[in-house]
Amino acid sequence: MENLVARIGECVERGKVNKSSPYPRDMQGQEGTDELTRRALDAGVGPDEILQACSDGMKRIGDRFSRNEVFVPELLMSAKAMNAVMAHLKPFFQTGSVKAKGKFVIGTVAGDLHDIGKNLVAMVVEGNGWEVIDLGVDAKPAKFIDAVKQNPGCTVGLSALLTTTMVNMSRTIGEIKEQFPGTKVIVGGAPLTQKAADQMGADGYAPNPQGVVAFLNGGVQK
């Protein structure tokens, strides 16, 4: 059973979804996360253990991404493999036998339509056991405020790619903090730095999806 769990983690890292998937080339014809997760559950492996393997696999590919050893396409293949695991685990979340770690509201701020990075973060965070509420792109402060109202205790993630939309990011943080001072906000995107995040009043900054997971798992919202 241990082997099955380890293989699920490896398939997440390598982006191997199922037996018929041609990717990656050196794993053609082998089982992927879809078959392995089903087999693991049938064999009595707990969903928590599978979720942990998934999270470990995403961490490994995330670390390689941070070191520029792989790029966004590999990360997206891993996210797809992880989604195949999550499809099997969804019933356990719905019945409450596996609890989400918390809620994470994410969106690209007003004036910005770039969403690839935001989507990647959403997928990786979800794969790490968080419930994700995705507000999409060009999201105005009021949309974030509504989402925080509807999801008490959530953490908020703001994304921007244009330098000039960082003003809107700052405004959004200000409005969230004014109405919900206890809500944690993490920011990310190409023009952001830790210094810029501090100046805006954000609680955290992450240069990549793994950074967001580390921030969330660091005790923001249990």
Add this chain to the structure above:
Amino acid sequence: MRLRETEIEKNSFEVSIGFEDLPFDTTEIELTLGYSDGEIPVHFSGMIDEAAGQLPRRCDIRAGYRILDVSRPEERLDGLVVGGTFFRLDKIVTGQMKKSTQAALFVATIGPSMEEWSRQLLKGDEPALGYIADVAASTAAETVTNLLHDHIGEKMRSLGLNITNRYSPGYCNWSVSEQHLLFSLLPENFCGVTLSESALMHPIKSVSGIIGIGPDVKWKDYICDRCGVKDCTYRATRRRESLNPKL
């Protein structure tokens, strides 16, 4: 001039560009994705071919420009007056444009079909292909804009004038909100591109901006070391060109 243009209003021109006019090179997509030349996994190189194969039938290319007079108010150092409207261009763009006597405000688009296809794939079962389709679409939009830029340069040189590099709202510290000013000076629904309330273009795969014109202006590279955006398209283009001068 190689490309045909039609004057649709006074000093406003729409330029006819077909997909066959684009010097499209899939190596550029590989480099934008991050892979060094020839190091992309075969699986993704197949996806690039698939995405590039969709471009000819999904690109609805439209491009155009309007020529307007430029002046520089003495008391203002942070922008220029273009067509009677003050643009707060910030220091980088103002510095490059300050000797302009005229400017071309331009728009170029490849239409909505590629972005719609990319979005479907990203939401569905093929996120990697969706991402690669998005990068291919952005590359195509930039290639169209390069052609338009070259066309404007060729036309101005025939009149004894020079042109600058091009600058777009949202980049080089020029606020994206000034898109509204830029579009207010263009014919309505110019090239089929419209703006949202928050100044974003539809179709998304569109490029708008300004090019300085005048006898004394010079074309200069982007001054990326003065800007904080490390992953900017134009910085990436510069990096690609320095790594691979043939592009």
